[in-house]
Amino acid sequence: MISLSVIIPTYNPDAERFNKTLNGLKEQTLSFNHWELIVVDNNSSSGFSSQVDIAWQPNSNIVHEPKQGLTFARLKGFAEARGAIIVIVDDDNILAADYLEQVLHIFNKESKLGAVGGKSIPLFETAPPEWLSTFYSNLALRDLGDEVIMEGWSNKYPQSAPIGAGMALRKTALKTYMDKALVGKVKTTDRTALSLSSGGDNDMVIEVLKAGWLVAYHPALTLQHVIPAKRMETGYMAQLVNNTNRSWVQVLDSHGINPWNKIARWTVPLRKIKAWFTYKAWKNKVNFIRWQGACGTFEGLADSL
Incomplete structure (x- = not known):
């Protein structure tokens, strides 16, 4: 039985980093029988599908989303997901081996939890400049410590709200967000080939909170976020x-x-x-x-x- 769906939206990914992401999933302690892998190809160059090896996961599929933008790719993945729990993985994230198992444990324990995230630790491909740490949060890097933080809606955005990298969500908690998307009221389209904008993660979290669910930071969830040299340049x-x-x-x-x-x-x-x-x-x-x-x-x- 499929309990959990892993969704990887991607657009012309770096092959080496993407393989690290897939290898991290291949090493998960959760049995392959309990989760599925959905790779959402968001208009990558021709031949992308033939270059991606996900045959090791029997419950896997590559789907295509022609509308350019991370938001559209994620929505495609949500619609395809069979699991009651969804985990969003970027194509440069390496999940700890027990990540998926921990996600299921957390949701089974907390019935009112709608979304959860954890630590996002940098894996720099080259030595980072000293000033870069000032902008770690912009690079989706964070470590809020070793205590669980759980919050509900208080008419402001929680500091402990999960970030997009590795965010796990209860699919039923996504209903209002997906309903909003169906009628064209999701305004942010996140990153595209030409833009580094974001906001889709925040939009999802707010909709989950407004629907009465809790969100949490949980230190048991850890991933490595690969940061290439280009993302450490001043212009970028x-x-x-x-x-x-x-x-x-x-x-x-x-x-x-x-x-x-x-x-x-x-x-x-x-x-x-x-x-x-x-x-x-x-x-x-x-x-x-x-x-x-x-x-x-x-x-x-x-x-x-």
Whole structure:
């Protein structure tokens, strides 16, 4: 019986990193009979399917989602999933060997739990610059310690809410999010080939909370997140922080919990110039990236007007 569905949305993945992700799943302590693997190909180049070996998992399938964007790929996976529990795995995540077994244990123990995540530990392909740790959260890296944290809806976003990498969800808790998607009310499409925006994880978590479920951070869940050299470059990080800040404002606004005042579009260039000096963006890489983040926030606040 399939109890759990692992969904990997992917677009032209790096072959070496993707194989590490698959090898991590191959080594899971949970019997293959109890879970399935769904790889969602989101418009990758031709020949992708023939390059992916998932035959080792008898309950596996590669499905295609022609609409570009991580949100669409995830929704495709959700629709295909047979398990009562869904685990989202990025194509650069390596789950600890007991990850899936721990997920089932946690959900069986906590009947009101809708979504849970754990530790996302960096696996750097090259030595990281010292300043990078300032932006770990933007890279979906986190470690909140060794205590379980569980929260419900309090009209604000919980600091312990699960991140997309390795997020496990009860499929019934996803109903309102999927219903919203069916009528075209899911506004964020997350990352695409041209954008580093995010927000889909947050949107899902808020819908789960609003539906009356709890969310949790659980230290028993650990994964490694592979960080290649490109993602440690200043230009990449500046675009990432800019795009994620912009989409973060948009998600909060869509749920009526945006704490900042909206701004007129014409004021954005002036605010960016002022922020350049406020953040002293010329001084170092951290300041420059933070300035880019402020620019993304201004754009998000203007978009929401």
